[in-house]
Amino acid sequence: MKISYPILLTISYLFFIMSNMMILFFDLELGLKFNATISIFSDLFFLGYLWRPDEN
Numbered sequence: 001m002k003i004s005y006p007i008l009l010t011i012s013y014l015f016f017i018m019s020n021m022m023i024l025f026f027d028l029e030l031g032l033k034f035n036a037t038i039s040i041f042s043d044l045f046f047l048g049y050l051w052r053p054d055e056n
Contacts, residue, residue, distance in 0.1 A: 020039050
């Protein structure tokens with residue numbers, strides 16, 4: 001069974017997103033919440049780039 005490279009990246013980025021969501025909902029410093037918010041958006045944009053169809 002061969003696992004595709006984008007699928008492994010997607011799984012790892014989903015775990016990053018979940019951990020950043022946990023940081024947002026716990027009572028931590030404002031800098032950590034800002035960093036988590038930026039990280040969530042960058043992860044989502046990267047996943048969108050990863051899964052977009054090739055334009056060839």
